[in-house]
Amino acid sequence: MALTGVEIFKLLPKTNCKKCGFPTCLAFAMKLAQRQASLDACPDVSEEAKQKLGEASAPPVRPVTLGIGEKAVKMGEETVLFRHDKKFVNPCVFALAIRDTLGDDEIKNRVDTVLHSEIDRVGQKLKVDALALIHESNDPVRFGSVAGMVAGMAPEVPVIFCTSDPQAAEAAGKIYSDKKPVIYGANSGNLEAMAAVAKTNKTILGVAAKGLEELAALTEKTKSLGIEDMVIDSGARTAKEILEHNTLIRRAAIKKNYKPLGYPIITFAYRDDSLAEALIAGIGVAKYSSIVVLNSIEQWKNLVLFTLRQNIYTDPQVPMQVEQKVYKIGEPTAESPLLITTNFSLTYFIVSGEVENSRVPTYLAVMDCEGLSVLTAWAAGKFTASKIAQFIKESGADSLVSHRELIIPGYVAILSGALEDKLDGWKVTVGPREANGIPAFMKTRMS
Amino acid sequence: MTFTPSKETYTGKVYPVSVGTAPHEVVFGGENILPFHTFEGSSPNRPLIAHEIQDVPPYDWPEYLQKPFQDVSNDPVSWAKFCQETLGAGAIALRLIGTHPDRENRSPEDAAKTVKEVLSSITIPCIILGSNHTEKDSAVLIAAAEAAKDRNCILGKAQEANYKTIAAAAMANNHKLIAMSELDINLSKQLNILLTQMGFDKERIITDPMSSALGYGLEYTYSVMERIRLAALTQNDATMQQPILADVGLYVWKVKETQASENDVPQWGSLEERGIAWEAMTATAFLLSGAGFLIMRHPKAIEAVGKIIDELI
Numbered sequence: 171m172a173l174t175g176v177e178i179f180k181l182l183p184k185t186n187c188k189k190c191g192f193p194t195c196l197a198f199a200m201k202l203a204q205r206q207a208s209l210d211a212c213p214d215v216s217e218e219a220k221q222k223l224g225e226a227s228a229p230p231v232r233p234v235t236l237g238i239g240e241k242a243v244k245m246g247e248e249t250v251l252f253r254h255d256k257k258f259v260n261p262c263v264f265a266l267a268i269r270d271t272l273g274d275d276e277i278k279n280r281v282d283t284v285l286h287s288e289i290d291r292v293g294q295k296l297k298v299d300a301l302a303l304i305h306e307s308n309d310p311v312r313f314g315s316v317a318g319m320v321a322g323m324a325p326e327v328p329v330i331f332c333t334s335d336p337q338a339a340e341a342a343g344k345i346y347s348d349k350k351p352v353i354y355g356a357n358s359g360n361l362e363a364m365a366a367v368a369k370t371n372k373t374i375l376g377v378a379a380k381g382l383e384e385l386a387a388l389t390e391k392t393k394s395l396g397i398e399d400m401v402i403d404s405g406a407r408t409a410k411e412i413l414e415h416n417t418l419i420r421r422a423a424i425k426k427n428y429k430p431l432g433y434p435i436i437t438f439a440y441r442d443d444s445l446a447e448a449l450i451a452g453i454g455v456a457k458y459s460s461i462v463v464l465n466s467i468e469q470w471k472n473l474v475l476f477t478l479r480q481n482i483y484t485d486p487q488v489p490m491q492v493e494q495k496v497y498k499i500g501e502p503t504a505e506s507p508l509l510i511t512t513n514f515s516l517t518y519f520i521v522s523g524e525v526e527n528s529r530v531p532t533y534l535a536v537m538d539c540e541g542l543s544v545l546t547a548w549a550a551g552k553f554t555a556s557k558i559a560q561f562i563k564e565s566g567a568d569s570l571v572s573h574r575e576l577i578i579p580g581y582v583a584i585l586s587g588a589l590e591d592k593l594d595g596w597k598v599t600v601g602p603r604e605a606n607g608i609p610a611f612m613k614t615r616m617s
Numbered sequence: 618m619t620f621t622p623s624k625e626t627y628t629g630k631v632y633p634v635s636v637g638t639a640p641h642e643v644v645f646g647g648e649n650i651l652p653f654h655t656f657e658g659s660s661p662n663r664p665l666i667a668h669e670i671q672d673v674p675p676y677d678w679p680e681y682l683q684k685p686f687q688d689v690s691n692d693p694v695s696w697a698k699f700c701q702e703t704l705g706a707g708a709i710a711l712r713l714i715g716t717h718p719d720r721e722n723r724s725p726e727d728a729a730k731t732v733k734e735v736l737s738s739i740t741i742p743c744i745i746l747g748s749n750h751t752e753k754d755s756a757v758l759i760a761a762a763e764a765a766k767d768r769n770c771i772l773g774k775a776q777e778a779n780y781k782t783i784a785a786a787a788m789a790n791n792h793k794l795i796a797m798s799e800l801d802i803n804l805s806k807q808l809n810i811l812l813t814q815m816g817f818d819k820e821r822i823i824t825d826p827m828s829s830a831l832g833y834g835l836e837y838t839y840s841v842m843e844r845i846r847l848a849a850l851t852q853n854d855a856t857m858q859q860p861i862l863a864d865v866g867l868y869v870w871k872v873k874e875t876q877a878s879e880n881d882v883p884q885w886g887s888l889e890e891r892g893i894a895w896e897a898m899t900a901t902a903f904l905l906s907g908a909g910f911l912i913m914r915h916p917k918a919i920e921a922v923g924k925i926i927d928e929l930i
Binding site: 252253254289291382383385386387408409410413414417418421422425426428430431443444445446448449450452453456457468469470471472473474475477478480481482484486490515516519520523526527528606609610613 | 619620622623653654655656718719749800829831832833834835836837839840843844847871872874884885886887888890891893894895897898901902905906917921922924925928929930
């Protein structure tokens with residue numbers, strides 16, 4: 171169970187030295203209890219206290235890093251059940267399943283699609299993160315040779331080896347020792363042997379059970395064998411089971427600090443129908459899976475899944491921003507209207523959507539106001555006449571249009587006079603207050 | 618440390634809402650749990666998906682979305698029948714988009730006529746939506762509500778600027794009402810309170826916290842829905858216990874990802890599959906965050922989401 175702030179305080183040096191960045195040891199202890207500080211910040215803590223606190227202050231979902239180097243992906247470390255409470259920390263890993271019964275060419279093709287899966291979306295590079303090699307051939311030698319082939323083709327891509335045969339696990343694991351793959355396939359029947367393979371090759375161990383109770387017992391046993399880095403599978407395969415098991419796992423970890431289930435979850439989303447598989451994967455993304463294994467990764471499906479993952483893992487406390495620039499909507503010409511708004515992403519999405527609805531080709535100048543909406547940005551002094559004037563000149567908006575008319579949001583009508591003073595020769599027109607007034611506004615202008 | 622699952626008991630409950638008339642009446646809502654948490658409570662009714670149709674041909678929809686309806690979408694009556702008979706729709710959402718002053722600017726009388734004709738050709742429940750022009754909707758929805766009297770439809774959407782007239786029309790003609798506010802749990806709560814203060818039964822309201830499309834603010838809608846559901850269930854907040862609507866199609870089918878051809882953005886893959894998946898994924902996310910009632914457009918997306926619901930309940 172988690173320690174309270176006072177219990178933690180008793181273990182601290184009580185010197186109030188402030189080296190941790192907090193005014194007192196008690197304040198630091200409170201932050202530790204809320205998991206908003208790390209014990210490492212205290213330089214004077216005793217070894218004994220470290221040990222006692224280590225267990226209690228460890229994150230409720232153990233951090234586990236899959237792979238090494240640039241393409242390594244962090245998992246776990248989650249602290250909440252609902253994204254509005256606090257940012258979900260480490261985005262779920264997507265892995266493509268590759269069966270060792272496939273021909274070598276087909277295997278190469280599938281590895282290749284993963285290598286080329288990267289898509290850029292609102293400034294983030296998103297991709298299928300990992301490969302899951304599935305041992306279906308019953309031949310450990312074949313599994314090992316496929317592992318070798320994949321290691322040759324995509325040496326940096328993290329891998330999950332799915333086999334319950336310790337011999338096959340060893341054949342693949344030894345090729346990837348020191349590369350931190352997952353060896354997934356420890357179960358009640360083979361735990362000791364699989365744990366030995368994982369230990370020798372320093373891999374993460376995937377633990378598979380039928381149900382949560384068995385899963386908790388298995389992870390305890392695994393831990394007693396000296397393995398800390400695990401990913402867990404409760405056996406959930408249907409949408410209902412995934413939602414139920416993942417919720418109960420996350421709840422146990424976060425609310426009860428129940429260590430036996432405090433590990434990243436691996437979910438197999440396999441469906442014959444690719445759209446159905448995408449939706450099951452979506453449930454995994456929204457509901458606490460750390461790895462989702464897929465049968466197919468068409469480009470449309472990747473875009474859908476990457477976007478959902480991006481949305482769900484957005485920090486709810488940091489306003490989403492879009493890039494400051496002059497956006498073209500439709501195919502504007504030098505005579506097209508020029509509108510300005512702020513770079514809060516929701517403002518941008520709504521305004522640009524309504525401009526699109528108006529079917530009038532338009533230049534939409536989006537000004538960096540640190541992600542604030544129009545009224546908030548104005549109140550915070552970030553959307554002022556002089557800053558707007560400066561932006562219009564520096565962004566080159568004034569060279570895109572031949573006219574000299576700037577349309578500002580109705581909420582900042584008050585700026586129009588000052589803005590005309592700052593922007594010599596420009597006429598400032600006050601647009602509608604709400605974005606949904608834009609189509610009508612544009613239509614009136616046209617007629 | 619043996620494992621005992623930590624089950625929640627919720628103090629509140631979502632109101633069940635019925636739509637349509639016997640024997641084709643449908644009920645949604647009524648659960649006393651977070652979405653699909655059937656391991657700790659009950660969820661007696663399945664989420665309802667309504668097929669969207671419009672009073673005028675959907676020329677602004679992407680071509681591959683128009684195609685499934687190409688033989689019927691010239692006429693709302695044929696379109697409604699097609700949804701009921703061929704697609705097996707559970708409900709129809711008739712959007713009177715043609716009444717918008719910037720579109721065909723159809724009159725309230727024309728809209729009422731369409732409503733009457735559509736209702737007389739179908740037996741499944743009907744949702745009647747304005748064009749989201751707050752002034753025009755007042756007039757249009759009054760006429761539509763009268764034309765649909767006693768058919769137990771859902772009328773929408775009442776917003777802060779026009780809720781009084783629309784709510785009065787819904788009340789006078791025995792309809793349910795969609796109350797829409799813009800992505801803010803407090804505004805949503807406030808509108809529900811305003812409606813109940815004018816005598817509108819709170820159990821006849823459906824909350825629309827404003828939908829959005831995947832990639833375009835989905836996370837805001839998602840979190841507002843989750844917070845509304847948590848307030849309803851864990852705090853037993855009687856002003857937040859209405860079922861939630863996700864008006865999915867309206868937002869999904871205008872974003873770039875459902876419009877841009879594979880030639881323009883080859884890295885995005887097949888346009889048709891992408892668009893269908895966009896709608897289905899947006900809908901699935903909102904089911905998980907609390908929506909009990911969805912309005913959607915593409916038959917294949919609706920079918921896929923229906924199957925996911927089968928798996929979740």
